[in-house]
Amino acid sequence: MSILAIILAFFGGVFGAAIGAIPAIGLCGFFVLIGSSIMAAGGSADFLNNVAFGYFFGPHIAFTGAVAATAYLGSKDNSGFHGTDINKQPFASNDPMALLVGGIFAVIGYLSAYLITEVLGLKVDGGAIGIVIGSIITRLVFGGGEFMSQPEEGQPVFNMSTNDLVFGLLWSAAYSAIISYVTQLTGIPFFGFGFGAFLFFFTIFGANFPVGHHVGIISALAMVAFNNYFLAILFGVMAWFVFELVARFFNTNVKTHIDPPAYAIALFTFILNTFFIK
Numbered sequence: 001m002s003i004l005a006i007i008l009a010f011f012g013g014v015f016g017a018a019i020g021a022i023p024a025i026g027l028c029g030f031f032v033l034i035g036s037s038i039m040a041a042g043g044s045a046d047f048l049n050n051v052a053f054g055y056f057f058g059p060h061i062a063f064t065g066a067v068a069a070t071a072y073l074g075s076k077d078n079s080g081f082h083g084t085d086i087n088k089q090p091f092a093s094n095d096p097m098a099l100l101v102g103g104i105f106a107v108i109g110y111l112s113a114y115l116i117t118e119v120l121g122l123k124v125d126g127g128a129i130g131i132v133i134g135s136i137i138t139r140l141v142f143g144g145g146e147f148m149s150q151p152e153e154g155q156p157v158f159n160m161s162t163n164d165l166v167f168g169l170l171w172s173a174a175y176s177a178i179i180s181y182v183t184q185l186t187g188i189p190f191f192g193f194g195f196g197a198f199l200f201f202f203t204i205f206g207a208n209f210p211v212g213h214h215v216g217i218i219s220a221l222a223m224v225a226f227n228n229y230f231l232a233i234l235f236g237v238m239a240w241f242v243f244e245l246v247a248r249f250f251n252t253n254v255k256t257h258i259d260p261p262a263y264a265i266a267l268f269t270f271i272l273n274t275f276f277i278k
Helices: 005-021 019-041 046-052 059-074 096-119 124-143 163-187 193-197 200-204 211-226 229-250 258-274
Strands: none
Touching: 005 019, 005 059, 005 096, 019 046, 019 059, 019 193, 019 200, 059 124, 096 124, 096 163, 124 258, 163 193, 163 211, 163 229, 193 200, 193 211, 211 229, 211 258, 229 258
């Protein structure tokens, strides 16, 4: 880590705050697909590591900064933003403080990832853990004193119908199977993340796709670990279920965004990398 790295992370957060959280993660997915393709063709991982997951597109930097900038704007009565409006672009506010907040929280995300993965040596995805810690601090600062979900009176925090459960199991299993096959063919697990994150671009234009980058990367890593479709699909489905748990326990009637995919990725990359992937 260097002063230059911190400066670049800050400007990466300003960039992320300007374009918004959804475009930021979509761009990351796009460049992950490019980097994965380079690796599949026999090239190095430099583009993947230094561009797709680097200072300007890495989710722990750009996405974390955008989420914090949105939360800051949501804390202002006259901004026209709600703190969970991650589909909106803080650039539209013309508020320089929003960009500064994005830069500061991007540095927090970067330093968190560095501390956990490099200093402590935990085998967890750095991008995911940076988002996790950044989103926790964002909620503590801009969440209005509420951390957990605030369900309507008389409603349970975890409310999932049988239809929602079956639907989620089916699509997450299907996506896991497809990504597992691609991973087995190429030997590159990052396609699973890239496909899912790139789909966010379509949501900008009104498409209603499932959020799937957490399912993709976890099923892909499980395929690398076990070379077994059943286990790969099982891990992908478990990642989907953790997503649902986090979304329901932390993102109902709140003032900031806690990112459920990041929590699923952080948990299962730690498990797979620590105990199964050598």
